[in-house]
Amino acid sequence: MxxxxxxxxxxxxxxxxxxxxxxxxxxxxxxxxxxxxxxxxxxxxxxxxxxxxxxxxxxxxxxxxxxxxxxxxxxxxxxxxxxxxxxxxxxxxxxxxxxxxxxxxxxxxxxxxxxxxxxxxxxxxxxxxxxxxxxxxxxxxxxxxxxxxxxxxxxxxxxxxxxxxxxxxxxxxxxxxxxxxxxxxxxxxxxxxxxxxxxxxxxxxxxxxxxxxxxxxxxxxTAPSGEPAPPPRPLGATDPPATGWEAVRRARAHDRPRAGSYLDAYFTERVAISGDRCGGTDDGMLCGFGAHQGRTVAYAAQTGSATRPAGYRTAARLIRLADRLGIPVLTLVDTPGAANDAEAERQGVGAAIAELFGAVAEARTPVTTLVIGEGGSGGALALAAPGGTWATGDSYFSVIAPESAARILKRPPREVPETADRLRLRPQDLAEPGTARTDDQLFPGTGDRRF
Structure with missing residues (x-):
């Protein structure tokens, strides 16, 4: 005691x-x-x-x-x-x-x-x-x-x-x-x-x-700032992947930089929040506040695992708090997708994703996103800022994983790489439909392209 x-x-x-x-x-x-x-x-x-x-x-x-x-x-x-x-x-x-x-x-x-x-x-x-x-x-x-x-x-x-x-x-x-x-x-x-x-x-x-x-x-x-958080500089590849399958393989590589490395490089100090206040935690979602170039930035970062309902709720809690306090938000996307096991369904994974979509959509404070690895469907998109998303050379973003797309289309496993190309999931592909951004900071010599 x-x-x-x-x-x-x-x-x-x-x-x-x-x-x-x-x-x-x-x-x-x-x-x-x-x-x-x-x-x-x-x-x-x-x-x-x-x-x-x-x-x-x-x-x-x-x-x-x-x-x-x-x-x-x-x-x-x-x-x-x-x-x-x-x-x-x-x-x-x-x-x-x-x-x-x-x-x-x-x-x-x-x-x-x-x-x-x-x-x-x-x-x-x-x-x-x-x-x-x-x-x-x-x-x-x-x-x-x-x-x-x-x-x-x-x-x-x-x-x-x-x-x-x-x-x-x-x-x-x-x-x-x-x-x-x-x-x-x-x-x-x-x-x-x-x-x-x-x-x-x-x-x-x-x-x-x-x-x-x-x-x-x-x-x-107690250090509000209305300015958007700049995206972190890439810690891995700075050349665009040649094919869709190469983009997938880079994103899944065990030795590529992960969220912890990006947060360590971006912040001089940081503190973490934990838990969704509904009975759950998710180690695959890191949330908190840090100091970047003398001002406070909130962060919500996926770590490469399938995100649990508690992770989405914790991120939503973080974004709502930052919004109330006038603190800009940085999100790092890196997940193969939302957890889809029976326990995740019982814990309300759909409602948790909807809550995060809503928190991002309603936020008055600026939200900046960097895709640093896998961008797996809606489980990744919920954390992404509309019009404020960048992607690194180690990443991809897709409506569905190429293996799942091939199965749904009844294609044999040998056609998975071709399916990845068809999905146009490379970072540079995302600029054309206006889903995210690449620029000279991420890919030297490419200019500035929003996607």
Whole structure:
């Protein structure tokens, strides 16, 4: 079990400085809105133990030089539970963040809503959810740090509702607290690592790294830029393939440059998001934000495998977040196609692809695409920017794989190479129908051709 720090200790852990915001005034009611016997005495004991008069402290701070609004929960005060006073403070903090255009960083440790205040306490979740939604609409990032424990409505609003979720190692995280879970429930599902595996958090970060990681995220997410991201320079072949089958063979070569190499060469630093927030992750889709030539660019990159439904949903989540924050997007296409096994169908692969098509189509921020390997049908096209797609000499893009096309057309295997030529899937072929681009950067001497 990790050490349970107080609210002020965790603030000191991550912040360069901290100035508490004024507390909203509310006329006290004896034993709270329900007149719960002994409630005033319980609050007095909690205040004596912690030195706090509510379960959250809110204020302005700097994290590695970036100004933010912090909301740190004090678990020692009635289990960090949300009551009416907690809601007042959180609302005021979010309003201050919007008025001053500051990102919000909740440092959460809570057992849920406060029973002694009944439905009054429960409805604070609606107040918090509205403030979070208004802040999201205002284009301000929210980065949550989930501590031990983070359960109930605090997880379902401030935690799971954040743009980026960082969890401390060993933290209990879940909607159900430890005393209300079903008998026999797998305890691993309610841990930071379990939630990471389920796509519910972006990273598990140790306390010693937390300030630096938060600083990196904040620097990247608070640097909007309306300019399109330039396509990366090719790391492999710069001569166009002679035939369609050569293009396919180049794209499938084990030694050609992959997404990781392109991202390493393109960004001076980067941070990753993980998971679709629907229970899934896909290692075949790398998503996050990075610094390129001094400005932030979001990225979604396929790694050469068949893309799973969770991969498409994670990419859609990335593009929507970048769009809200005014950050340009770079996508790298490299997949033989969408996963088509029975499990992928059960997980809604068609709906996931549709979600990504929609995210790209609706994005107001510029999206740039580079095809670096296989461009297999709609599973690849969903990640491609209309009118903003380039292709390298190691790539192809096709309505269908040549082997599948030959089978559908009842052609023998020996005719697969000819079928590849018929499909006109080479990078230079794509310029004619207006599907993508080649230019001097990718193929020296070819000029600029959009395809």
């Amino acid at each position: 990790p050490e349970r720090r107080s609210a002020r200790q965790v603030v000191a852990l991550v912040a360069d400085d901290f100035t508490e915001l004024p507390h909203p005034a509310r006329e006290p009611v004896p034993d709270g809105p329900l007149g719960w016997p002994g409630y005033d005495a319980a609050r007095a004991r909690a205040a004596g133990r912690t030195g706090e008069d509510e379960s959250v402290i809110c204020g302005t701070a700097r994290i590695e030089g970036v100004p933010v609004v912090l909301a740190a929960f004090e678990f020692g005060y009635l289990g960090g539970s949300l009551g009416e006073g907690t809601g007042d403070r959180l609302v005021a903090a979010y309003v201050h963040a919007r008025e001053h255009r500051l990102p919000v960083v909740p440092l959460i440790a809570t057992g849920g809503s406060r029973m002694q205040e009944g439905m009054v306490a429960l409805t604070q979740l609606q107040r918090v959810a509205r403030q979070s939604a208004l802040t999201r609409r205002a284009g301000l990032p929210q980065i949550a740090v989930v501590r031990d424990p983070t359960t109930g409505g605090g997880w379902a609003t401030l935690g799971a509702g954040a743009d980026v979720i960082l969890a401390l190692p060993g933290a209990q995280i879940g909607f159900a607290g430890s005393r209300v879970r079903p008998a026999g429930a797998d305890p691993a599902a309610y841990t930071a690592r379990g939630q990471l595996a389920a796509g519910a958090v972006d990273a598990v970060v140790g306390e010693e790294e937390l300030r630096a990681v938060l600083g990196r995220w904040l620097r990247l997410l």
